[in-house]
Amino acid sequence: MSVTVAIPNQPPSYDLAAQHSLSSPNDINDLVATDPVPDLPAYTTGQRPRLTPTHEQARVAAQSPKEFYYELKKRGKSFAILTVIADGSYSRHMPTFVEGAPIKGRVQLILDKPDAIQSVVVNIFGQFITGANQGEQVSFIDIPVVLWSQLDGEPQQSASSDGDSTPAPNSAKFSGKLQGEYTWQFSVELPKEVVMPSGAHNEPQVFHPPQTFNERHTRATISYEISLKLIRNKLRADHRIPAQFGYVPITRPSPLPPLRRLAYMQGTPLIGPTGDPDGWHPSEVIRIKGLVFSTRPLHMGCQLFLAKPLSYTRGSVIPITLRLESDDRHALDLLSSPKSIVARLRRRIKFHHNSEKTLESLAWRDAIDHSQLSVWWPSTEGAQSRSDSVRYVNGELHLRSDMKPTSAMGSFRIEYSMVLFPFDAPGIEMTGSEFLIEIPLEIVTAYAPGPRPRMLAPPSYESDVPVHEIINSFAATSAFM
Structure with missing residues (x-):
């Protein structure tokens, strides 16, 4: 048989x-x-x-x-x-x-x-x-x-x-x-x-x-x-x-904010956080420190905005805006360059098993990986009112269509967040942690009612090749969430 x-x-x-x-x-x-x-x-x-x-x-x-x-x-x-x-x-x-x-x-x-x-x-x-x-x-x-x-x-x-x-x-x-x-x-x-x-x-x-x-x-x-x-x-x-x-599973985001929805319907660029504050989720303003060409100190304010709602359909796009503020115009030019900004989607797989009923088996295991790079291009956001000490940069991250959606089942979790890493700019030495900003978000499998999100990056700005950086930390950070 x-x-x-x-x-x-x-x-x-x-x-x-x-x-x-x-x-x-x-x-x-x-x-x-x-x-x-x-x-x-x-x-x-x-x-x-x-x-x-x-x-x-x-x-x-x-x-x-x-x-x-x-x-x-x-x-x-x-x-x-x-x-x-x-x-x-x-x-x-x-x-x-x-x-x-x-x-x-x-x-x-x-x-x-x-x-x-x-x-x-x-x-x-x-x-x-x-x-x-x-x-x-x-x-x-x-x-x-x-x-x-x-x-x-x-x-x-x-x-x-x-x-x-x-x-x-x-x-x-x-x-x-x-x-x-x-x-x-x-x-x-x-x-x-x-x-x-x-x-x-x-x-x-x-x-x-x-x-x-x-x-x-x-x-x-x-x-x-x-x-x-x-x-x-x-x-x-x-x-x-x-x-x-x-x-x-069929999971959907909440309806799009009115101005973002209108932009997709009319095929126009998105209105940024200064003109549509209700349509964007702001991070806290962080202070970036370091050295410029190893000669003078760097002091800069940095804030990341994600388009609301913080729930995005796989295979579509996450719109992003970055705001930088500093009296050092040279440093602003260097860090607002699209090639200097490093932002990726982070996926964290969390689970534990308790077959032996031991502290080690009850601890959460983490497996972390990061997506391809987001793409960026110059922005005219707030051009009429902003001073020379402020720069905005538009960006978006193109989501793979084979992503696993955000999930929770007992002691199993799939979680996502947008992470801004230290800038990669020539002449800039940064001090600080592994990443600058992290914003939790949700990946879903279906679209919200209404118009579909559109990729708005100019043709010359192409997405990076996907990176599979698998980090199995298996650190016993906590027995439970």
């Missing part, structure tokens, strides 16, 4: 193109989705070349259901098949479901010989995993669905994959063996909220199921699985077919 999986189990991937979709704000297509072009069959010798599908044909094909097959075989022949049916828009290497979409599929049995199967059960699992031990695998979703049992009566034969082997109404208990072909359809709704113990006293808290998460640099994993189980009596072993699937 062997298990054959038709599609490799890999995390879902996403495509940048979906950010330009003009669908309804309430449609699941507001999510940054996978590549809309389906995998095409390879050509074989002797076939006429096929015409390349049009964009419309590819779009329709991508929106069609996509089936993934997982089989149990005996002597090379399938006798049990689990089929998972997912949206082709989001499913490339594994079935992937967005929040609100039911987990659909079917189970087929092809039994050439009598088999004493007592029940056919499908289970849906969602797990937070930090290790191989039992205490390191916590289920936050566990939904069993009995497709058939002997108590239901004798199932009906089914010769096609779209058949239904549900017993006839009022059937008597069945005590015989199954032989022939049977098919059961299933559709399971995932909960939008789950209750998990969390905190120092393991108090029950409500969480939203997070997106599938599995990265080699991080020990923590969020895994979803559907499994088929053929249950027999105690004298014979049960059969099981596991199949991982991806899950994408």
